[in-house]
Amino acid sequence: MENYKATQRDTLFVTQELLDMESHYAQLGFEDASEDLIKAIYAEAAKFAENVLAPINQSGDEEGCTFNDGVVTTPSGFKEAYQQYVENGWPSMAHPVEFGGQGLPYSLATSMAEWFSGANHSWAMYPGLSQGCMETLKAHGTKEQQEVYLSKLVEGTWTGTMCLTEPHCGSDLGMLKCKAEPNDDGSYRLNGTKIFISAGEHDMSENIVHIVLARLPDAPAGTKGISLFLVPKYNVDENGNPADRNPVKCGSIEHKMGIKGSATCVMNFDDAKGFLIGEPNRGLACMFTFMNIARIGTGMEGLSATEASYQGALAYAKDRLQFRSLTGKKNAQGPADPIIVHPDVRRMLLTQKSLAEGKRALAVYCMKMVDTTLYSNDDEAKKLAESKLALLTPIVKAFLTETAQEATSYGMQIYGGHGYIKEWGMEQLARDTRICTMYEGTTGIQAIDLLARKVMGSNGELLRVFVSEIKEYCASVRGKAQFDAWVNAIDSHVDEWVQITNDIAKSAQDNPDELGAAAVDYLMYAGYVTVGYFWLQMAVTAQQKLDDGTSDTDFYQAKLMTAKFYFDRMLSRTRSLVSAIESGSDNLMQMEEALFSAGK
Known part of the structure; x- marks a missing residue:
């Protein structure tokens, strides 16, 4: 939506007034993250979202990604926007200085992800997947893997993916068949096919780092026999630069209902060279680092769409003249009153507004808990934050996205027939956000995770x-x-x-x-x-x-x-x-x- 505006004022209310993030940062050793610095960073992020990403949102939807013999080309302007994103230092904000990061807290960087997604959902998915890849390598990668791959990911010149799903298994990962066989040099040969891989192939970065679930030859059946591997698009030479092409190739891209500017790929691994992350047969545990971050990120996408739809609907409701108010004329000089005077329009607008602002507070609260788990030296505080996140993550993923379906539907409804027309942007929001209830685990899976695994499982x-x-x-x-x-x-x-x-x-x-x-x-x-x-x-x-x-x-x-x-x-x-x-x-x-x- 071209007229999208980043919610700087409300985000500052949540971070500074409601949750006192400045004190929170100081307690965690981020004394430099003052309110003045946060405001300055927010202002620059808002400019990028509003002036760079929003203008290529609708055109990106219309053009989509193109596929030609394994090569994926993103819509016009996407690559240039990503280069500006890298040049401005956005990928490195919340990562350690030792890997080339800026050493700022996770929550500060992630709170602005709402704006990037709200301005352009499809584009925001490319750097969004890299964040989970980086967190996985930070938590479970070897020193060499961190030195070779993490620094490039933090820099933003390389991007990352998460490769879980296969044609015969969706969320039931115990059924996966992708195989990894050891090579003499300590690496592995991966063979198999993964589907629904967001950003699996594109032209925005010079290399792509795939985080892949696969089975070793002697692995036990089910989820207990899954290992995690790092598989680069290009192998890396002794200087850490891309070298020869690894035999991992995009077989096709999906033709989707929405997020058409985001490449959703079928990825074929044909003796692709990979490296074990973490311990053998412990891949699913390592992957949860990625998956939990991705689930919170998906919830943020639901928040983003809710806010964007509200902004568009509010502007239209103030301008569109239809009928007279039931309590008398409110626009005496015009032929009708603006539709914002009608109770049912207000019902829809206030539903959008109350959901957007309430979900923002919940999301930032969860980011605050993530900060504590990552940076606190207080073991009790970390344990408490981990407990709250365990409960709230499936709620954030599912509730924020399910209610986004209602909110974006209301965005179309307020526009009436115009909401069904592409030029206004409301129907794109509804299409783009529809996927959010499905990927990273459907609502039903999140619900079972919450009730059976988290609540009942913890007694x-x-x-x-x-x-x-x-x-x-x-x-x-x-x-x-x-x-x-x-x-x-x-x-x-x-x-x-x-x-x-x-x-x-x-x-x-x-x-x-x-x-x-x-x-x-x-x-x-x-x-x-x-x-x-x-x-x-x-x-x-x-x-x-x-x-x-x-x-x-x-x-x-x-x-x-x-x-x-x-x-x-x-x-x-x-x-x-x-x-x-x-x-x-x-x-x-x-x-x-x-x-x-x-x-x-």
């Missing part, structure tokens, strides 16, 4: 940790008369969250299908309550600023009014989710398979 401990934080906050602000109703609403919801969990666990003892039947509704319930918790915090913070006599009254009044909308209209969605959860699995599982085809 409820991960849930108790986060619920304790929420209840402590509610207790700390109880007595502020204007917020008591909202405090009570959140407090009672987290009690209900625990009770629902206990009820599902009890039912699942007799019938394990109860977990699967409840999972998605359970995750969405958790999402609405969690975002409600952050709306409560934002409302209290906004009121404090108004009480202190701020001059920015409109901003904080808007926060309070949006919070009211969320508590009155959005949090109540939990009622239908509870009803669905309580209905159990019988209404899903009792019908025989043959009956699904009845009447065909």
Whole structure:
């Protein structure tokens, strides 16, 4: 969307006023990350998003990527934008100085990823995949792998991918067949095919580093027999420069509903030379470093689309004249009133706004937890942050993207028929963000991860940790008369969250299908309550600023009014989710398979 504007003001509210990131950075040893520095970095990132990425978003969608005998060409302007991105130092921000990075915190770099994706989702995927590749090598790579590959990735002259999925297995990685056989020099020969590989081949960087899951010859069956390998597009000479072409080649690119400027590749490994990362048969554990970062990043894409759709819809609603207000003319000099006066248009706009701002607070909070896991010297603080991230990551991935479907649909709806027309950009947002609920694990998989693996798998401990934080906050602000109703609403919801969990666990003892039947509704319930918790915090913070006599009254009044909308209209969605959860699995599982085809 060409008129996209980076949310500098609201992001500063979340980072500085709500979450006090400046103190957080100081505690972690990032004293240089002052508010003034953050504002300066934000301003430059906003210019890049608005002036470089947004103008090539629609043209990139129309042109798409082209494929010719293994060579992928990105849309016009994409390569040049990436070179500017590298020259400006954006890839290196949150990486160690020893590898050529700028040594700034993860959360500072990642908060701006929302703007790059909001301005141009397809383009943002290319550097986005590199981040997980870098984190994997930092966490599990050998010293030599870090010296040879990590420095180039940090520099941005090389990019990275994640190669998991194969034609016969999607998320069930225990079925993968890609093989890795040892060479005499300590390297490995990889053979197999991977599909749906974002940025698997393109013309934007001089080399591509593939992180690949494969099986060693003596590997046990299932997920316990998966190892992780580094496979470069070009082999590297003794000076660390690209040399001969490695036999890993793009067989084709997918023709997709959206993100057409992002190359989604079939990658064929034909005796491709690779190097083991981490221990043999421990690849999936290593890959989770990549996958968890990718899942948070995908959630951010949902946030980005929600915000971008809101911006476009709001501008249109202020300008488009249709009908008169039910309470009398609001635009007496014109033939009709702007559609923003109509209650239903406001319902859609406020849904978008309340979701975008609430999801932003949750996302930045998770980034803050990632900072703690990466940089803190306090073992207890790291353990606590890891526990919260374990619970919240599937919520961020699934809730932020599922609600983005609703938000982008409303963006089209507010435009009416024009929302279905390409020139306005609303339908592109809906198409581009549709993938976000599917890749990096579908909503159903995230829901099972949350309920079965994280909550039940920890005997409820991960849930108790986060619920304790929420209840402590509610207790700390109880007595502020204007917020008591909202405090009570959140407090009672987290009690209900625990009770629902206990009820599902009890039912699942007799019938394990109860977990699967409840999972998605359970995750969405958790999402609405969690975002409600952050709306409560934002409302209290906004009121404090108004009480202190701020001059920015409109901003904080808007926060309070949006919070009211969320508590009155959005949090109540939990009622239908509870009803669905309580209905159990019988209404899903009792019908025989043959009956699904009845009447065909």
